[in-house]
Amino acid sequence: MKARLYLDEDVVPELAVLLRAAGYDAVSVHEAGTLHWDDPRQLARAAVEGRAILTHNYKDFRRLYDEWQTAGREHAGIIVSFHQYSRKELGRVRRAVFALLAAFTAEELRNTLQILDSWSR
Numbered sequence: 001m002k003a004r005l006y007l008d009e010d011v012v013p014e015l016a017v018l019l020r021a022a023g024y025d026a027v028s029v030h031e032a033g034t035l036h037w038d039d040p041r042q043l044a045r046a047a048v049e050g051r052a053i054l055t056h057n058y059k060d061f062r063r064l065y066d067e068w069q070t071a072g073r074e075h076a077g078i079i080v081s082f083h084q085y086s087r088k089e090l091g092r093v094r095r096a097v098f099a100l101l102a103a104f105t106a107e108e109l110r111n112t113l114q115i116l117d118s119w120s121r
Contacts, residue, residue, distance in 0.1 A: 003077065003106040005097075006046035008055035009035055011086050015054075018094050024101065025050070039064060043075060052077030052109050054097065054116070056084045065113045077109030081116040096120040 005026040007016050019026035029035050034045060046053040055061050058080045065078050079100065085093040095108045097120040 001106045003104065003109050004040070004049070004051040005101075006032075006042070006049065006051035006052060006053045008039075008042055008057065010056045010084065010085055012085060012093065014087065014090055015097065018090070019097065022098065025051075040065075043078070047073070047075040050106075052075050052079055052106075054079045054081075055083050058082055062113065062116055069111070075104065075111060077104075077112050077114065079109075079114045079116050081120075083117055083120070092120060096099060096104055 003051040004022060005019060005024065007013065007026065007028040009029045011028065013028040013030040016026040016028040027041065029037070030074060034042065037045070041058065043053055043061070043064050055078070061078050061080050068075055098115050100114060100116060
């Protein structure tokens with residue numbers, strides 16, 4: 001089963017459109033009406049919806065990952081990038097996300113922290 005994605009506000013929102021065009025279930029916080037929610041609330045929303053969250057905010061989401069692991073809380077995965085992709089780099093981030101999603105099923109992403117940068121070419 002393909003992973004479903006929830007794109008954090010620091011991710012170019014057009015990426016969700018490109019992912020949907022390729023057959024993925026993806027939504028951006030910009031579309032979901034959850035812009036400016038804090039990180040814990042964004043992760044909780046993604047978890048409730050069964051979506052892996054994609055973010056460029058490694059520091060805060062690494063901490064949240066550790067907190068959720070310690071508490072035994074379930075989530076659909078956290079995908080982080082150290083690089084803040086701009087609209088000019090939309091093709092590059094799209095390729096990286098497609099490569100990562102081709103390598104993992106939704107179940108394999110579950111409760112993991114993945115680094116998107118290792119999939120960028």
